[in-house]
Amino acid sequence: MEWARKLTKDDVAILAGKAPWSEKVPDVDEGFTAADGKDKTRAKAIAKVIRARLAKANKDHPIGYLVREAPADDVKDLSKLAGHLTENWFITKFRKIFARDEMNDDLLIVPARYNGAEDTSEYEEMLPSSPP
Numbered sequence: 001m002e003w004a005r006k007l008t009k010d011d012v013a014i015l016a017g018k019a020p021w022s023e024k025v026p027d028v029d030e031g032f033t034a035a036d037g038k039d040k041t042r043a044k045a046i047a048k049v050i051r052a053r054l055a056k057a058n059k060d061h062p063i064g065y066l067v068r069e070a071p072a073d074d075v076k077d078l079s080k081l082a083g084h085l086t087e088n089w090f091i092t093k094f095r096k097i098f099a100r101d102e103m104n105d106d107l108l109i110v111p112a113r114y115n116g117a118e119d120t121s122e123y124e125e126m127l128p129s130s131p132p
Helices: 009-016 040-060 072-081 100-104
Strands: 003-006 090-093
Touching: 009 072
Parallel strands: none
Antiparallel strands: 003 090
């Protein structure tokens, strides 16, 4: 397994188009130039404004802004997954390179075990299909 992630309410909202894929980080220096900082009294006032903007940004987003990039078509296509994925489900990525002799048998997924407890999740296999 390459990675696994439990889907949250926010993830499902992104898939449904009710939340943004990425957030824009505010520019706390907006409106000021390097020349503005050369005047000592003006520089103190500017620093105070910038600190206030930073404090507001930290208060609004205490764990930071969700900034990520992806091709616009890929982000638009996320809505295709909205009906298939639900909050609290896990999404996983497996990577396996099969040898020629392994291609004769079907891939068997067995329940995971951890500290004696067995994973009883249901698994569905969805093969790629063309859009209607």
